[in-house]
Amino acid sequence: MKHAHPMEIEMKFRIPALAPARLRLEACGFLLASAQGPELSVLWDRDGELRAQGGALRLRRYGGTATLTWKGARVPDPLLKIRPEVETTVGDPAALEGILGQMGFGPVFEMRKSRSVWNRGALVACLDEAPFGCYLELEGSPGAIREAMGQLGLEEAQVEPRSYVTLFRELG
Template identity: 40%
Template sequence: MSIADEIETKFAVKSFDAVRAALAAAGGVRLSRRFEENVVLDDAAGTLRTRDVLLRIRRDAVCKVTVKLPATVPGLDGLKIRREIETEVADPAALEAIFTALGYHPFLRYEKVRETWQAGDALVCLDELPFGRYLEIEGPAASIPGLAGRLGLAMDQALPQTYHELHQDYRRRRNLPPETSFVFPPETRRHILASLAGSL
């Protein structure tokens, strides 16, 4: 189990090619590239969302349950700081059944391909979602702005929104009907999983 303050920032990017080159030039090391399935839970009244609490089950190489608590420490410009409690889970289906019995049901499912790099004391995540590409930097607050600059990113372009909020913005801008979850179409999902077979 881990309990820590998560300090991160997020950027929208059109392509990962330039970022990968900059990461390699900065001595970054690619750790993994994996497909993720995420389930976010809440009660019927949306109590957790109202309190800015996230309860999530994530499946990739392992399964983890995460609780993210509301920010209690002011962040620097462009940074988000939240307390995060996370642990591995042996049986995600059983855990989801337990939460359901307690009144917490899935209200949002989302998928992404996450490529993770270690760059000094920070983690850089290249996230491909069904509605776009994003980059997250997580690490000490003092390290993030400098690393962002080396990757060609400016802190005044950092995004404070969650992926759920960014997805809602994406749909509104395109006059698409509301949709909470964001998952890849079945054929795209099969292609992604095939391309990831045997990768890091």
């Protein structure tokens, strides 16, 4: 997601199904920005260099666009996922893959899921369906995330602290 500052702050919740979550998002004033559709995310690395630093380089294809995202190491927090993040839209993903390859990077992990994106002011909500379950992500300021969490009826017991990469490796 795009940010006003280069830090990603999000909380991910395991949910039983997408349909009730959609209704709750609508009832809480979220507006659909991108309809549910397939997403392909490929992680790139160079001899494990980024992974060793706790970072990642992801090329995501979703909603007819491609985005390159660099993520830095996570900042410790018991519930929130906080990490530096910089991303940009990519006009020609195949050309970018060629550039990455010439720089010594290669694809190291692929994830496929279904996603929809919702917005309410500066807060972004993503509904994801992966092979191992359904999730709702809230991304924005810590205060806005906690406020929406209460409005949406989400509880700390539903928080999924693992990344999608970890979940795909363990469960996918």
